[in-house]
Structure formats: C-alpha cells, structure tokens
Amino acid sequence: MKIKQLFPLVALVLFFSSCTSIRNSRSNEEDIVLLPEIEVLPVAQKKRGTEAMVHDLIHTKLHVKPIWEKRELHGKAELRLKPYFYPSNKLILDAKAMLIQEVGLKTDSFPTALSFINTGQQIEIQLDKTYSRWEEYTILIDYIARPDSVKAASGQAITDNRGLYFINPDSTEANKPTQLWTQGETESSSCWFPTIDQPNERMTQELFINVEEQYQTISNGTLVYSNYLDDGTRTDYWKQELSHAPYLAMMAVGDFIRAVSSWESPSGRNIPVHYYVEREYGPYAFKIFGNTPEMMSFYSELLDYEYPWEKYAQVVVRDYVSGAMENTSAVIHGEFMQQTDRELLDDDYEDVIAHELFHHWFGDLLTCESWSHLDMNESFATYGEYLWEEHKYGKDAADYHLWESADGYFSEAEYKQVPIIRFDYQNPDDMFDAHSYNKGGHVLHMLRGELGDSAFFKGMSLYLKRNEFQDVETDKFRLAMEEVSGRDLKPFFDQWFFSAGHPLVMASFFVAEDTLQLATSQFSSREGAPLFELNTSLELCFEKGKRIIPLFLSKAEEVMNYSLYDKEYTQQDLGAFLYAHLDPKGVLLWNYTESKPYEWWYAQLDPTNSFSARLNALESIALGVEKGEITPSDPSYQKMLTAALNDPHWYIAYLALTMGDVFSPKNQALLEDIAFSKKNTTLRAEAIKLLPYQLNKENAIPKLKGLLKNERSYYVLAASLAALQNLDRAAAYELAKGLEQENNTDLQSSIAWVYYSNNSKEGLDYTVELLNKADDEDAYDIGSLLLLELQMEGVQTQLEYAPVFENMAENGAEWWNRYLGYYALESIYDELLREAEKATDTALKDRLESQAKDLKTRISFIKQQESDQELLYYLD
Numbered sequence: 001m002k003i004k005q006l007f008p009l010v011a012l013v014l015f016f017s018s019c020t021s022i023r024n025s026r027s028n029e030e031d032i033v034l035l036p037e038i039e040v041l042p043v044a045q046k047k048r049g050t051e052a053m054v055h056d057l058i059h060t061k062l063h064v065k066p067i068w069e070k071r072e073l074h075g076k077a078e079l080r081l082k083p084y085f086y087p088s089n090k091l092i093l094d095a096k097a098m099l100i101q102e103v104g105l106k107t108d109s110f111p112t113a114l115s116f117i118n119t120g121q122q123i124e125i126q127l128d129k130t131y132s133r134w135e136e137y138t139i140l141i142d143y144i145a146r147p148d149s150v151k152a153a154s155g156q157a158i159t160d161n162r163g164l165y166f167i168n169p170d171s172t173e174a175n176k177p178t179q180l181w182t183q184g185e186t187e188s189s190s191c192w193f194p195t196i197d198q199p200n201e202r203m204t205q206e207l208f209i210n211v212e213e214q215y216q217t218i219s220n221g222t223l224v225y226s227n228y229l230d231d232g233t234r235t236d237y238w239k240q241e242l243s244h245a246p247y248l249a250m251m252a253v254g255d256f257i258r259a260v261s262s263w264e265s266p267s268g269r270n271i272p273v274h275y276y277v278e279r280e281y282g283p284y285a286f287k288i289f290g291n292t293p294e295m296m297s298f299y300s301e302l303l304d305y306e307y308p309w310e311k312y313a314q315v316v317v318r319d320y321v322s323g324a325m326e327n328t329s330a331v332i333h334g335e336f337m338q339q340t341d342r343e344l345l346d347d348d349y350e351d352v353i354a355h356e357l358f359h360h361w362f363g364d365l366l367t368c369e370s371w372s373h374l375d376m377n378e379s380f381a382t383y384g385e386y387l388w389e390e391h392k393y394g395k396d397a398a399d400y401h402l403w404e405s406a407d408g409y410f411s412e413a414e415y416k417q418v419p420i421i422r423f424d425y426q427n428p429d430d431m432f433d434a435h436s437y438n439k440g441g442h443v444l445h446m447l448r449g450e451l452g453d454s455a456f457f458k459g460m461s462l463y464l465k466r467n468e469f470q471d472v473e474t475d476k477f478r479l480a481m482e483e484v485s486g487r488d489l490k491p492f493f494d495q496w497f498f499s500a501g502h503p504l505v506m507a508s509f510f511v512a513e514d515t516l517q518l519a520t521s522q523f524s525s526r527e528g529a530p531l532f533e534l535n536t537s538l539e540l541c542f543e544k545g546k547r548i549i550p551l552f553l554s555k556a557e558e559v560m561n562y563s564l565y566d567k568e569y570t571q572q573d574l575g576a577f578l579y580a581h582l583d584p585k586g587v588l589l590w591n592y593t594e595s596k597p598y599e600w601w602y603a604q605l606d607p608t609n610s611f612s613a614r615l616n617a618l619e620s621i622a623l624g625v626e627k628g629e630i631t632p633s634d635p636s637y638q639k640m641l642t643a644a645l646n647d648p649h650w651y652i653a654y655l656a657l658t659m660g661d662v663f664s665p666k667n668q669a670l671l672e673d674i675a676f677s678k679k680n681t682t683l684r685a686e687a688i689k690l691l692p693y694q695l696n697k698e699n700a701i702p703k704l705k706g707l708l709k710n711e712r713s714y715y716v717l718a719a720s721l722a723a724l725q726n727l728d729r730a731a732a733y734e735l736a737k738g739l740e741q742e743n744n745t746d747l748q749s750s751i752a753w754v755y756y757s758n759n760s761k762e763g764l765d766y767t768v769e770l771l772n773k774a775d776d777e778d779a780y781d782i783g784s785l786l787l788l789e790l791q792m793e794g795v796q797t798q799l800e801y802a803p804v805f806e807n808m809a810e811n812g813a814e815w816w817n818r819y820l821g822y823y824a825l826e827s828i829y830d831e832l833l834r835e836a837e838k839a840t841d842t843a844l845k846d847r848l849e850s851q852a853k854d855l856k857t858r859i860s861f862i863k864q865q866e867s868d869q870e871l872l873y874y875l876d
Contacts, residue, residue, distance in 0.1 A: 001185060001378065001432065002323040002355040047423040050370040050473075051198040053084040055091055057246070058136065060203050062193050065210040066180050066253065068169040073145040077194050078106065082136045089130040091139065093123045094190035094197035096163070097149035106138035114139075123194060145192045160321040163191025167254075167318050177278060179254035181317045181332060183325060184247035186371060186428040195246040200369040200471040202243040210235045211253050218252040218276060220244070220328050222310045240328065242309060243469050245367045250327035252276070252315050259285035263293040265306045271296070276315035281338040288339060289314055291350060291392070295357050298391050299384070304461040308365055308468075314353070324352050326359030326381070336777055343744065346681045346715045351385040351401065358384025361464055369471035371428040375420050375497065376472050378432070379440025386445060396649040399586055399611035402445060406589055409438035410502075415873045417500045417526055421474055442589045443496045449587040450492065450535060451485050459484040495533065501526040503534060503588075505553065508595040509580055514564045514571075516540065516580055521557055525591070531556060532590075539584035540564060541603065543575030548584070578603045586612020598624055602640045607648055614652055618644055622659045638664050645670050650680035657686045668694050676703075685719035692726045701727050708735050714742070718750035725754050733758045745770070745778040749785050756789045764789055764797075768804055776813040780820055783808055787824045795835050798828045799851060810862050815871040822859065822875060829855050 061078040081091065100118045104111035105128055117124040123141070131137055147164040160183075167179040182192055190197040209217045213234050221240025228234050256276040263271045273296075275289040292312065300306040309329040320334035333356075337349055362380030382405065390398035412434035420440050425431055448456040463480035478493050504523040509516060518538065522531050533554045540547040540562070547569055549562060565571045579600035582592065594616075601624075604617035621640065624630040630637055644656035645667060653674065671694055675687035688707070691700050704727070707720040717739065725732040736754040739747060748770050756763020767786045774782050783805070790798045802825060809821025829852055836848035866872060 001325050001359075002352045002381070048370065048372055048425060049423065050200055050372075053200065054086075054088060055081045055196065056084045057081050057196045057201050057203045059205065060193065060195065060246070060249070061206040061208075063208040063210070064193075064251070066166070066169075067144075068166065068178070071146075071148050071166040071169055073147075073164060073192055075141075075143050075145060075193055077139075077141040077143065079139045079141070079194065080136055081139065083131050083133045085133050087130050087132050089127045091125040091127055093125065093139075093141075093194040094121070094187070095123045095141075095143065095194040096121055096188075096191045097146050097151075098123075098194070099144040099146065100141065100194075101144070102140070102142040104140040106140050111140050141194050143194060147191050150188075150191050161186075161188045161191070163188030165319070165321070176318060177255055179252070179317055181252040181254075181315075181320070182250050183321055183332070184249055184327070185322075185325060186247060189246045189249050192251075193249070195249075197246055199245050199247060199367050199371065201246055202367070202469065202471070203246060204243050205240050205249060207238045207249075207251065208235055209238070209251060209253065214255060215253050216256045216258060216276065218250075218256075218313055218315050218330050220248070220250060220330050222272075240310065242328075244328040244364055245471075248326070248328045248364055248367075250325075250330050250332065252317060252330070252332060254315075254317065255279065256315065257282035257285065259289070261286070261290075261293060263296045263307070263312070265296075266300060267306060269306075271307065271309075272311040272313075274311070274313040276313065277338055278316065281316070281340070284338075284340055284344070287341055287344055288337060288348070289353060292353060292357065294392075295354055295388060298388065299358060299361065302387065302391075302457060303361060303464060304457075305361065305464045305468075307360060309360060312357070312360075314356075324356050326356045326363050328360070328364045331356040335775070342712050342714060345713045346746075351389070354385050354388040355381045358387075366464065366467050366470065366472045369473050371425070371431045372421055372423045373473045374431040374436045375440040376474060376477065378436045379420070379444055382437045382441030383444040386441065396611045400649060400651055402442065402586070403612065403615065405438040406442055409434045409442065409589070410591065412438075413502065413525060415870070417502075419500050420497045439502075439589065440497075446496065446587055446589060447481070447489075447492065449585070451481065451487070455485045456481075491533065499529070501529050503532040503590045503592075505534075505582075505590055505592040506595070507582055507592065509600075511564075511577065516562045516564055516577075517559065518562070518580070519557075519559045520553055522553060522555065534588060534590070536583045536588055537585075538562070538580060538582055540580050541578045541606075543578060545569075545574050547574070551582070581613055581616070584613055585610050586616075594620075598630060599636070602636060605640060605643050605647070605652075607643075611649055611652075614647065614649075615655075618652060618655050618659075622655070625659060638667070642667055642670065645674065650678070650683040653678075654680075654683050654686050657683075657690060681713040681715040684713070685715040688716060688719040688723050692723050697727055701731070705731065705735070708739070714744040714747045717742075718744075718746045721747070721750040721754060725757055729754075729758055745774065745782065749782060752782075752785060753789075760789070760793060764793075764801065768801065771804065771808075776817065779808070779812065779817045780814070783817065783820045783824070787820070787827065790824075791827070795828070795831045795848075798831060799855070802828055802855065806858060806862065809859075810865070815868045818866070818868075819871055819874055822863070825855065825859050829859065 057079060059080040063076040065074045067074055095118070097120060098118070100116065100123055103114045103116045103123065103125055105114055112128055114128065115126045125139065127137070145164055147162040150162045163184065164182050165180065168176045169178055171178055182189070187197040189195055205220060207219045209219065210233055211217060213228065213232055217236040219238035221238050224237040224239050226234055226236050257279050259275040259282065261273040263273050265271060273293055275285040277285050292314070296307045296312065311329050313329060314331045314333060316333045316335055316337045318335050320332065322334070324331060324333045333352065337352065339348070359377065359381045363377035366376065368374050368376040386398050386402055389401045416433070418435055420435050420443065451459070459481035462484055463477050466480060467476055474493065474497055478489050482489050502525050504525055506521045508519050524531055531554060534552070536551050536553065538549045538551045540549065564577050565574065579596065581594060581604055598621065601617045601620050605614050621630065625632060641656055645653050647653050647656070671687055671690060675684055675691060678684050691704065701724065704720050704724040707716060708724065711717050711720065721732055721736060721739070724735070732754045736751045740751060752763055752767040752770060755766050764786070767782065767789060771779060771782045771786060786801070786804065790801055805821045805824035809818050809825060812818040812821060832848050832852035832855065836845050836852065839845040839848060863875065
C-alpha cells in the first residue's frame with residue numbers, strides 16, 4: 001500500500017503571501033535542537049502476537065452478484081480447509097456484518113446442513129465430525145454482504161474498513177461513474193466473503209462475478225472466460241492458481257477503458273499487462289503506466305527472481321480509501337493517478353506504481369506473518385521506489401527521493417517514536433506510519449551500505465527463494481542476509497528495527513598544519529535510550545582528489561585526529577586541502593550538524609558530490625544568510641549561487657532560487673534560462689515568480705503574457721499568472737477569465753488569487769467554490785489559500801466564512817484537513833478577541849465577545865468528537 005504525499009500548491013500559497021522558507025535540518029553546531037522527551041503512547045492490553053493457525057484455508061471459490069440498489073453483494077462461497085495441526089470439530093470464520101442464509105458441508109451427493117452461530121463478526125460452525133490435519137473438507141456458505149452495516153473505523157493509511165464499496169450505484173451523483181471495488185487490508189476481505197482474515201493465511205482462489213454487460217470486471221489471476229446470459233448480464237470467471245493472503249483478494253467493477261500491453265519474462269513467459277482507467281483518460285493510460293513492463297524487467301533481474309504472477313493489472317477507481325493497494329496481480333489506485341498529458345508534465349506518480357509492483361515480491365509472494373512485522377511488506381516496497389529511481393533516473397534522483405522520505409519520518413518522529421517492529425499497537429492501522437514505510441525503507445538502504453551491493457541483493461534473492469509463498473517475520477530476512485554476508489547482523493537489526501528513535505550527532509572540525517581534528521557528540525532522540533553504533537565515513541577533499549576514511553561512532557563524546565597527508569596520499573598528489581564532511585553518500589538516517597567554515601560549505605557544493613552533501617551545504621549556507629553571517633553581495637556567495645543555480649539536480653537549483661536575494665547580471669540571464677528552458681516545471685515556476693523582481697516591467701509583462709498564451713504546464717501557467725498579477729492586474733484578470741475553464745487546481749488557485757486581488761468578494765466566493773469541489777488531496781491547499789485571503793479581511797467577513805472551516809474541521813477525510821479547519825477557526829476566534837480588546841464602544845465590545853464565545857463553543861464541540869490521536873496531539 002502506498003500513501004501519496006503532495007507538494008506544489010503550498011509553495012504557491014507561500015508565494016502569494018510573500019513568504020519563502022528553507023528546510024534546514026542540518027546546520028552549524030549552535031543550531032542543533034534536541035527534541036523534547038517523546039510522549040509515551042498508550043500501551044495495548046496485551047502484546048500482539050501472530051494469530052494462531054487453527055484451520056488452514058486452502059482454496060476459496062466465490063460466486064458473487066452486486067445488488068446495486070441495496071448496496072449489497074449476494075455471494076455463494078465454497079471454502080476448502082483442513083485443521084492446521086490439532087484435530088478439530090469446530091470452524092470459526094471471519095464474516096463481518098453478513099446475513100448468513102445457509103451453511104453446509106459439500107459431499108458427493110447433496111450438501112449436509114451444518115449448525116452455526118453468526119456473531120456479526122464471525123461465523124462459528126459446528127462441523128459434522130472431528131477432522132485430523134490430513135483430512136480436507138469443503139464448506140458451502142450462502143450469504144449477503146452488507147458493507148454499509150460494517151462498523152466503520154478511520155485510520156491514517158486506510159480511512160475506512162468496510163471492505164466493499166459501491167460508488168454512485170444509483171447514478172444520482174453527477175460526473176461520477178458507477179463502480180464497485182474492494183479493499184482487503186488490513187482485515188476487511190471478510191466484509192465481502194467469509195474467510196480466515198489474517199495475513200499468515202494463504203489460499204488459491206476462483207471468483208465468478210455476475211454483472212451487467214456494460215461493465216468491466218477485474219480480479220486476481222487470469223480471466224478464464226466470460227459467459228453472456230439472456231438477462232443482459234455477464235459472468236466473468238477469474239482464477240488464481242498461486243496462493244496469497246486473503247487480504248490481497250480483490251474485485252473491481254466499472255465502465256473502464258482497458259489499455260493492453262504485455263511483458264516477456266526472462267524465462268520466456270508472456271505476461272499480460274493491463275491498465276484500466278475512466279474513458280476520458282484512455283488516451284493517457286500508456287503515458288501514466290507505460291514504464292510498468294520495464295519495471296518488471298528491472299526488478300526481476302535485480303532480485304534474480306522473475307515476476308511470479310499470471311498477469312499484472314492496474315485499475316484506477318473513485319473515492320478510494322487509501323493511496324493504492326498491492327492486490328495480487330490487480331493493483332487498485334486512487335483517482336489521483338488519472339492525469340492528462342499536460343498534468344504529467346508537472347508531476348507523476350511513478351513512485352506509487354513502483355511501490356505497488358515491488359510489493360508483488362515483498363508483500364504478495366512473501367507476506368508478513370502479523371501486522372507487527374509490516375516492515376516486511378512496506379519497508380521493502382518503499383525501498384523499491386528508491387531502487388527504480390536509481391535505475392531509471394540516476395543517483396541524484398534516488399537520493400532526493402530518499403531525502404524526502406526521511407523528512408517524512410523526522411516529521412512524524414517529532415510526536416511519535418516507536419520501533420519499526422512493535423507488538424503493542426492498538427489497531428493494525430497504527431502500523432501504517434512513517435516508521436514502517438519511510439524509516440524502514442531507509443534502514444534497508446543503510447543495510448545495503450553496510451553489506452555492499454553484491455551481498456545485499458544476493459541476500460534479498462535468497463530471502464525470496466527460501467520463503468516464497470510463505471508468511472515471514474523480520475528475523476527470516478536477517479538470517480538470509482547473515483548467510484550470504486557471513487556477518488552477525490543481530491546488533492544492526494536490534495538497533496534499527498527493534499528499537500525506537502534515531503541518533504543526533506554534532507560534529508566540529510579543526511585544522512592545524514597537516515592534521516584534521518574531528519570532535520563529535522552523540523545524543524539519542526529519546527531520553528534515556530542507548531546511543532547508536534554508527535558505521536559511516538569521513539571524506540577529506542583536496543584540489544586534486546579525495547580520501548575516504550572509515551569511521552565508527554558509538555560514544556557520547558569522541559575526538560579523532562587524522563593526518564591530511566601520508567606516504568600514500570602526498571600533498572603533491574592531492575594538492576591543497578579544501579574541506580571535510582561526514583557520511584559523504586548520505587546513507588545514515590540521523591539528524592546531524594557540522595560546524596565548519598562557510599568556505600568549506602561553498603566548496604562542498606561540488607557537483608561531483610552526492611545530492612545529500614550538496615543539499616546539506618546549501619541549507620547551511622542559507623542559514624548563514626538568515627543569521628546575517630553571510631552577505632549576499634559577497635563575491636564568494638555570488639559564485640556559489642551561480643554554481644547552485646547550475647546544479648544538475650533541479651531541487652538544488654530550486655533552493656538556490658529561494659535564497660537569491662541579490663542577482664548579478666549573469667544570474668539574471670541564468671534566471672531567464674531556467675524560467676523558459678529547463679525541463680523541471682517546479683523549478684521553472686519558481687524562477688517565473690522572480691521575474692517581476694529581476695526584469696524591468698516592460699520586458700517581464702510580454703514574456704509572462706506569452707507564457708500564459710502558449711505554455712502547457714499548469715505549474716508554469718499558475719506561476720506566470722501570479723507573477724503578472726504583481727505587474728499588471730487588469731491584464732492578469734483578463735487572462736484569468738480565459739483560463740477558468742482549465743480543470744487544474746494549481747491554476748485555479750492562481751486564478752482565485754487574481755480574482756481576490758481585483759475584487760475580494762469575487763475571489764473569496766470563487767475559492768470557496770473550488771474548496772467545495774476539491775478532493776481530499778487538494779482541500780488543504782485551497783483551504784490554506786482561503787484562510788490567507790480572509791486574513792486580509794475584517795473579522796466580520798472572516799466570521800461569515802467560518803462555516804466553511806467548521807465543515808472542514810468536522811468532516812475532512814484526512815486529519816491534516818481537519819487540522820486546518822480547527823486552525824482557521826482558532827485564528828478567527830483570536831481575531832475576535834483582539835478586536836474586542838481594542839473596541840471602545842461597549843455595544844461593539846459585547847457583540848464581539850459574544851461572537852467569540854459562540855465560536856469557541858462550536859470549536860470545542862467539534863473537538864470533542866475527534867478521535868485521531870495524531871490530530872489531537874497537534875491540537876493540544
């Protein structure tokens with residue numbers, strides 16, 4: 001499963017408010033911030049172990065028919081089982097909120113009726129006799145699945161647990177297709193068919209789906225046949241002959257366009273590769289998913305284990321309850337995946353595609369035996385994203401992706417630090433966090449750094465081959481890696497997988513003659529936790545070359561001295577010493593700072609250095625400017641800025657644009673080149689925002705108008721419109737009207753700001769209209785824009801629009817959307833109090849205080865209904 005992160009609109013809102021910010025988690029020594037003691041999370045009543053296997057589910061055969069008008073599924077299940085080890089005369093199946101009409105035992109003649117108890121969560125079936133572990137039996141169940149009767153639960157990764165979802169079944173919602181789809185993870189397949197709903201169970205399956213002829217169906221395995229019936233319906237028969245966990249079973253029904261491709265495996269198998277999208281996105285299906293066959297080849301070769309399943313399908317559905325899901329051979333994606341060719345110019349979701357495909361080895365072929373070991377699924381799939389980026393787009397692109405991922409973990413670590421593997425979670429969904437995903441993926445990258453590529457990937461392959469079609473725990477992976485490498489990896493696994501937190505390290509450098517002194521201080525991010533043992537390296541950089549010195553850090557305070565030159569590395573060979581830095585490849589997951597001269601940071605921007613080293617340098621320089629320790633007009637700074645603007649990775653140049661307070665004539669030309677010629681549209685958009693400040697008005701306006709008439713990138717269009725607004729409001733307003741028909745949130749937000757700047761009422765109403773139509777992904781950014789507009793208005797106007805934020809705080813699907821609603825309401829409340837305090841008229845003062853009291857009451861009421869612990873943490 002993949003949870004998608006978003007980015008661009010926030011930058012646009014910051015531009016509107018004339019405020020820019022630089023992320024800087026690594027700085028000079030005096031800037032390190034030790035985190036406060038992390039809040040101890042509630043402990044479950046008991047440790048969560050792996051579910052005991054009483055019966056083994058061997059095969060599942062289902063005949064299902066959607067009853068659209070009732071939002072129900074009529075099903076007939078045929079389950080083949082046997083006792084796992086101990087003899088048994090009772091079977092318990094998970095079946096949530098189902099009507100169970102009949103339960104029987106399949107025999108050679110007529111089924112034998114069996115007595116059962118339906119608890120609403122499970123079916124307790126009394127078998128006809130006591131069966132041994134060598135005896136198989138087949139249970140027949142006639143049932144009706146009622147997903148709307150399932151007690152819904154909300155989580156961060158999976159926002160609903162009804163298992164089966166009818167989308168617009170009565171066609172009453174305009175512009176929304178009629179669809180049906182399932183979501184089994186974590187334990188919700190039992191909402192649409194009776195099963196043993198645990199990740200350590202495996203089954204083969206057959207699925208017969210009866211639907212109206214106009215609909216496509218998708219399921220696991222291959223489509224064996226379609227049988228057209230006289231009543232205008234069709235029954236599709238899907239069969240999967242390889243076993244997988246019940247939560248990976250899926251079904252989707254809808255009016256999809258299917259784009260057909262294929263992949264030839266190393267052994268010569270021809271594997272169908274299909275992409276299902278809504279009809280209007282049919283022309284773009286291959287642009288969206290087209291790299292899938294290449295990914296399949298890459299992962300198969302890298303792992304020395306070819307893609308094992310019968311086909312590979314990807315389907316995009318509406319109103320999906322998560323980002324994407326790795327259902328075996330049939331991945332479901334949320335509607336964000338559907339993009340036009342223009343939208344793909346600005347951003348794609350190839351990391352999501354890579355993530356779900358890598359799951360087909362790590363998660364589907366091998367499945368975590370319990371949710372405590374979710375890292376065996378999600379950490380691997382997250383690292384699969386890095387591996388694809390590295391292969392397809394190079395080391396810088398992969399390291400940027402790794403940095404973004406680490407940033408997500410560090411954000412979560414501000415309020416939550418737990419082991420990656422944990423047995424005291426309250427709900428399985430608690431495991432789907434930045435520890436299982438981001439931190440776990442990064443730890444795999446560190447393990448690769450420890451072992452080297454050859455041992456790491458050979459160990460991955462051994463782990464797959466040894467455990468194929470089985471459930472696994474983390475120690476099975478460790479044992480495979482130990483067998484290949486010959487190393488004892490238990491200390492590494494205990495430290496990174498089974499312990500919480502991360503290291504905080506401060507380093508300072510001092511050079512005297514030909515000796516470099518390195519002093520380090522280490523802290524743990526959790527008070528009282530043991531210090532980390534860190535294998536890293538120190539890189540010494542000279543005019544003519546570099547030296548790498550292995551480094552092991554394990555103490556609170558360490559001082560080490562190194563000769564810059566020796567018999568092997570002479571001054572004549574290396575030239576003058578320039579700078580030194582730790583972890584030159586950016587492998588470690590740590591918060592660290594290096595205290596050293598700014599001249600060293602300038603030199604560290606060398607494009608031959610890793611992305612991490614260059615980013616670290618630029619962030620430290622930006623902090624120096626912020627502190628006033630660096631003067632932007634200084635020639636050394638200007639030289640550095642030019643180098644950063646020419647950096648091979650777009651994000652380094654992007655950061656340089658945000659800190660370029662003074663541009664030389666040379667850099668002004670470079671700014672135009674970036675704005676009009678570079679490939680990355682996020683970088684171009686940032687440069688365009690600066691054009692009004694770097695070019696004279698007569699030159700800038702025609703260039704911006706040209707972009708607004710001819711540009712295809714929505715990011716660039718949005719930035720161009722915002723920039724023109726700063727120079728010629730009338731022209732921007734006129735062009736905005738002509739762009740209003742474009743259905744793109746980034747551009748629409750820019751239009752909203754132009755309307756607001758020309759007529760605040762028109763702008764506010766347009767922004768509210770956008771917010772009402774926004775999906776969960778865009779709501780936060782559009783809501784932020786609305787709040788920004790309102791903060792420029794009087795408090796009574798703010799109060800007029802408060803119900804918009806009340807609705808957001810109460811009904812936002814994502815916790816961060818609800819947080820924005822709360823934040824906006826609190827901001828309006830604070831403004832009411834400030835106005836009341838300033839009021840000299842008694843009647844006005846009383847009215848403002850009464851309005852504030854009423855608003856506070858409404859805020860408190862909404863907050864009392866909130867159950868998300870992450871949101872409550874921020875609200876407190």
